[in-house]
Amino acid sequence: DTAVSQTPKYLVTQMGNDKSIKCEQNLGHDTMYWYKQDSKKFLKIMFSYNNKELIINETVPNRFSPKSPDKAHLNLHINSLELGDSAVYFCASSQEGGLAVWETQYFGPGTRLLVL
Amino acid sequence: DQQVKQNSPSLSVQEGRISILNCDYTNSMFDYFLWYKKYPAEGPTFLISISSIKDKNEDGRFTVFLNKSAKHLSLHIVPSQPGDSAVYFCAAPTPGRGNQFYFGTGTSLTVIP
Numbered sequence A: 001d002t003a004v005s006q007t008p009k010y011l012v013t014q015m016g017n018d019k020s021i022k023c024e025q026n027l028g029h030d031t032m033y034w035y036k037q038d039s040k041k042f043l044k045i046m047f048s049y050n051n052k053e054l055i056i057n058e059t060v061p062n063r064f065s066p067k068s069p070d071k072a073h074l075n076l077h078i079n080s081l082e083l084g085d086s087a088v089y090f091c092a093s094s095q096e097g098g099l100a101v102w103e104t105q106y107f108g109p110g111t112r113l114l115v116l
Numbered sequence B: 001d002q003q004v005k006q007n008s009p010s011l012s013v014q015e016g017r018i019s020i021l022n023c024d025y026t027n028s029m030f031d032y033f034l035w036y037k038k039y040p041a042e043g044p045t046f047l048i049s050i051s052s053i054k055d056k057n058e059d060g061r062f063t064v065f066l067n068k069s070a071k072h073l074s075l076h077i078v079p080s081q082p083g084d085s086a087v088y089f090c091a092a093p094t095p096g097r098g099n100q101f102y103f104g105t106g107t108s109l110t111v112i113p
Helices: none
Strands: A004-007 A010-013 A019-025 A031-037 A043-049 A054-056 A064-067 A075-078 A087-094 A111-115 B010-014 B019-025 B032-038 B045-051 B056-059 B062-067 B072-077 B086-093 B101-103 B107-112
Touching: A004 A087, A010 A019, A019 A031, A019 A087, A019 A111, A043 A064, A043 B101, B010 B019, B019 B032, B019 B086, B019 B107, B032 B062, B045 B056, B045 B062, B045 B072, B072 B086
Parallel strands: A010 A111, B010 B107
Antiparallel strands: A004 A019, A019 A075, A031 A043, A031 A087, A043 A054, A064 A075, A087 A111, B019 B072, B032 B045, B032 B086, B056 B062, B062 B072, B086 B101, B086 B107
16 A cells, blocks of 8 residues: 555656656645655755645756646656756655654655666 | 765674664754665655754664764664665755755665674
């Protein structure tokens, strides 16, 4: 009974393509996130989103856009893919409120994106 | 902008012994720290946290120590078990508006039976 799921697990694509990664959580959490883990293993937050507010890490290119059809889903759209976008992308969700946000953060298994 | 650093990419320990994983940070505004554990092909899972008002927090076999003056924290696992073999990340959110969340690069722990 997966708490946070992502599809696809692996994604290989050509430069310049547009792709999406889907994320779903069945925990009833209000806040969802996207993280990127690059080749140097840095895990960096890209977005946090709830039904009130989208918070974007200022270093994220505007080719990346989160889209939330409902509270349980936060999909990541990437336009004009570049070689440097190759990474593992993790979706996460958490409860709202204070420091519990981070302790209740559940991560998906990751999507391994390779741009050729 | 590596505000949280784990300088040891890997660590091997015999079963039953103590594992000590280290983490350093540069931002003196951090007031809360977390450790996450990650198995292959899975996302990180929360393990233990510590607030800057404390210097120690213990949860079963896991203890986190915080030395604010040195901007250093460590995770102790005693006794280490083979199931503890995983990658361990330390992390810290920016205080206040916590949309910025910094992870270290992780330390891969192998517990040898």
